Amino acid sequence: MISKDISLGFFFLSQTGFGALGNSFLLGLYTITFLTGSRLRPIDLILIHLTFVNDLVLLSKGIPQTMDALGFNHFLDDVGCKLVFYLHRVARGLSLSTTCFLSTFQAIIISPRKSRWTELKTKVPKYIVHFCFLCWTFHLLTNFLILIYIKGPKRNKNITETWNFLYCSATSYNSANVALYVFIISLPDMACVGIMIWTSGYIVFILYRHHQRVQYIHENNLTWGGRPEKRATQTILILVFMFVSFYSLNSILALLINFKKLPSGIIHTSVFLAACFPSCSPFVLIISDSQVSKYYLTLWGKIKPQP
Template sequence: MNLYDIILSIGFCSHTAVGILGNSFLIWLFLFMLLTGHRLRPIDTILAQLACFNSLLLLSKGIPQTMAALGLKNFLDKNGCIIVFYLHKVSQGLSLNMTCFLSGFQAITISPSSTRWSEFKARAPKYIIPTSSLFCIAHLLLNIIVLENVGGLQGSKNHSELHDYGYCSGIETAKVSSILFGVLVSLHDAVLIGLMIFASGYMILLLYRHHKQNKYIYMANLSPKDSPKIRAIQSILLLMSTFVSFYSLNSILISYMYLRKPRPWLIQCSSLLSICFPTFSPFVLICSDSQLLKYCCVFWGRNAPDI
């Protein structure tokens, strides 16, 4: 094993371990609060599902890539390849959908009651589970294409028709089909990211207006920099910039790889980028969400601070 493989294995292993630890803690935190009789926010249901899908994404992508980087090449047969790729595509799509859903739900929640969204705002929490179930069913059905376009190297007669992903391979389809599939995937991601940016921008605008209207209150008690509204804006910008940065870079790499036969280092970079947001998102949420910090204090048996 050369130095490059060692560095690569350390990168995948550390990302996967830290990400699974963070998301598992977030899931356990919600379960603990629920089992001990504490009242959870409606948005916590979305956060818990996002943590579950991020964990599945890390398990289906990070662990196989780590094993491949450690020298265990092509250890999955055709059925193993199909299962891993299918779980990865489903969890990746659901992670994007739930992040977009989170932004939209937050925007509806903080919208003024006098707007036309007021009636829907009151009923929005009831739609969380049905909407999440619809997302799951849609991605389970749409990603069936993976079952046809993935195969193991061991069962291949023509290795030149396959892209080697280290632990298994993906069948290289016809040029037109590859371009069409890449365009559809990119369009789907672009629409969801666009909706996410719009919802986040709407929230920032509302919080900015609210802050200006109550500026004299903040000036009398604390500096604008330390106000809860400013901290809320910063947390939204931080989560959004984290997601959009990693996802945009990965989308660019994926689009390029659909057009040309990818080199191994491009595949590895794309794989590493695809698990960056699932790795860092639980820590971004815990550090920026004051309610989650209170949950942590309750979990550790300490008095929750006034945040």
């Protein structure tokens, strides 16, 4: 049992460490690129925000989960549990909102010139920062109830009016009230997932039509750009597919955990699924997005010592 817990702890540590390393690399790359005077794409601002909140998701959940698996009991008090759960929930919501905005932004950018979204192409990039601030305000306010019902670790196993979340616990309420709260708090999440699915379908349609046109028209004469734009669009489709898949599975388990006292293995699985997207997405961007490689090569050319 001890060796199993240690293996689980190192597994969460590896997942958190690699994911945080990838997100931090992208954050550092974008920051240094900006400071050295290179021009970033408008979409890079969204990716900067996404990598930052993904780092928060990983650190706020991965570190406590690792410590618990390694046997560090009661390392958080009431205040610590409230802050950790609150930060994780806010960061998770921000990751969802930012990914939704990312897919919507790309759908607008690649839309044909004569579409209804033509006017938005020049307006949306101006409001990226405003959107990020709005998302932070919304999620900070809507998740404040976590500061009320999340408590420190349950030291007495005979107490039945609390729910055990391994290293923290939560006050148990009436099932109807819990169901109502979960439904209300999930409405924005479901709306974002629906928007991502719709915009992804629209992007696939645009790519399909592009594939048909390229058989007759030279690629450089198309209305929305050539290969770099196409590769960036495909990268975003991969990110959206990953997010929706992992988010849906994690949401099902999280819903069960909120209503039933399940074994710790189910909780560990839920944590693993919650960390899959933030830990894998930076490497998808590094490998798939040609602009990231361009930033790296440009930066390396500027800082490489001259012979």
